[in-house]
Amino acid sequence: xxxxxxxxxxxxxxxxxxxxxxxxLECGQIFAYKKLGxxxxxxxxxxxKAFIFEKAGGCFIQTGAPEYFENFxxxxxxxxxxxxxxxxxxIMKEPVKFGHGIRILKQDLFETTIEFIISANNxxxxxxxxxxxxxxxxxxxxxxxxAFPTREQLLTATEKDFADLGAGYRAKYLFKVVRQIDENTLxxxxxxxxxxxxxxxxxxxxxxxxxADCILLFGYGRGDVFPVDTWIEKMFWKFYGDSAxxxxxQKNAKNPxxxxxxxxxxxxIRHFLTDEFGLLSGFAQQYLFFFMRLGE
DNA sequence: TTCCAGGTGCATA
DNA sequence: TATGCACATGGA
Numbered sequence: 001x002x003x004x005x006x007x008x009x010x011x012x013x014x015x016x017x018x019x020x021x022x023x024x025l026e027c028g029q030i031f032a033y034k035k036l037g038x039x040x041x042x043x044x045x046x047x048x049k050a051f052i053f054e055k056a057g058g059c060f061i062q063t064g065a066p067e068y069f070e071n072f073x074x075x076x077x078x079x080x081x082x083x084x085x086x087x088x089x090x091i092m093k094e095p096v097k098f099g100h101g102i103r104i105l106k107q108d109l110f111e112t113t114i115e116f117i118i119s120a121n122n123x124x125x126x127x128x129x130x131x132x133x134x135x136x137x138x139x140x141x142x143x144x145x146x147a148f149p150t151r152e153q154l155l156t157a158t159e160k161d162f163a164d165l166g167a168g169y170r171a172k173y174l175f176k177v178v179r180q181i182d183e184n185t186l187x188x189x190x191x192x193x194x195x196x197x198x199x200x201x202x203x204x205x206x207x208x209x210x211x212a213d214c215i216l217l218f219g220y221g222r223g224d225v226f227p228v229d230t231w232i233e234k235m236f237w238k239f240y241g242d243s244a245x246x247x248x249x250q251k252n253a254k255n256p257x258x259x260x261x262x263x264x265x266x267x268x269i270r271h272f273l274t275d276e277f278g279l280l281s282g283f284a285q286q287y288l289f290f291f292m293r294l295g296e
Numbered sequence: 297t298t299c300c301a302g303g304t305g306c307a308t309a
Numbered sequence: 310t311a312t313g314c315a316c317a318t319g320g321a
Contacts, residue, residue, distance in 0.1 A: 121301065122302080126301080230302070293302095
């Protein structure tokens with residue numbers, strides 16, 4: 001994909017095959033965005049903001065921090081190649097076509113951690129509501145918007161403060177996790193291989209296997225993880241319900257009368273899918289998630 | 297009213 | 310290792 005940085009003003013994106021705001025922003029990887037009009041989107045990351053204007057032949061990302069968003073939108077990665085590789089899997093052909101403009105964002109580690117702790121067993125609308133309140137209450141005002149709060153700022157919040165945002169039972173996780181990690185620690189963890197990094201993340205309050213995989217994928221940019229949530233579970237049964245893998249597990253199940261869901265755990269599904277897609281697992285996951293939620 | 301949402305923590309076997 | 314249950318909240 002071709003693009004050009006316009007110093008201090010933004011980034012010009014040429015073509016829409018590998019960059020579509022609706023696909024990038026609505027595939028579940030980010031919560032801090034808003035559709036302002038037919039062809040205008042607003043995106044917040046950390047203490048920065050960008051507008052994306054869709055126009056004939058591409059997009060313009062308007063921002064005072066083009067270099068930051070060049071990395072954020074992962075513009076240097078060749079998604080045409082990734083989609084070509086993924087499409088060798090039959091089940092990926094439709095999802096890749098449907099979400100062809102998806103890119104996996106490289107989001108701030110601290111922000112991503114907090115966001116996905118809140119995302120657990122929650123719906124996207126309410127997650128956005130809670131996060132909006134979190135910015136307003138604890139973040140620094142940046143003119144017409146609020147920055148995502150720093151760890152320092154969140155240390156001033158009580159458990160009740162988090163609950164008052166509507167975080168529900170996740171309030172105690174938030175209170176605890178800001179005392180377990182800071183921005184520097186999260187950055188230092190980048191040096192670890194995925195499995196080791198994953199176990200460090202799982203040790204944090206409110207971070208289980210699914211949230212850890214989201215942080216690994218959307219923050220650390222690890223492609224070798226496959227977050228399994230309710231939508232991916234549905235996808236698995238839809239596309240692989242009759243696969244040899246499933247038939248084999250069922251055959252060996254102690255009680256064959258059990259429903260499929262009772263025999264194959266999310267952990268098994270995760271292993272199956274990461275074996276299937278390897279280093280492209282995370283990419284496959286995003287096309288499939290988007291397809292299951294909005295496609296068909 | 298009940299179910300569900302990008303699940304996790306904890307006790308138990 | 311895996312299973313069962315509690316956990317806040319709001320929309321459908």
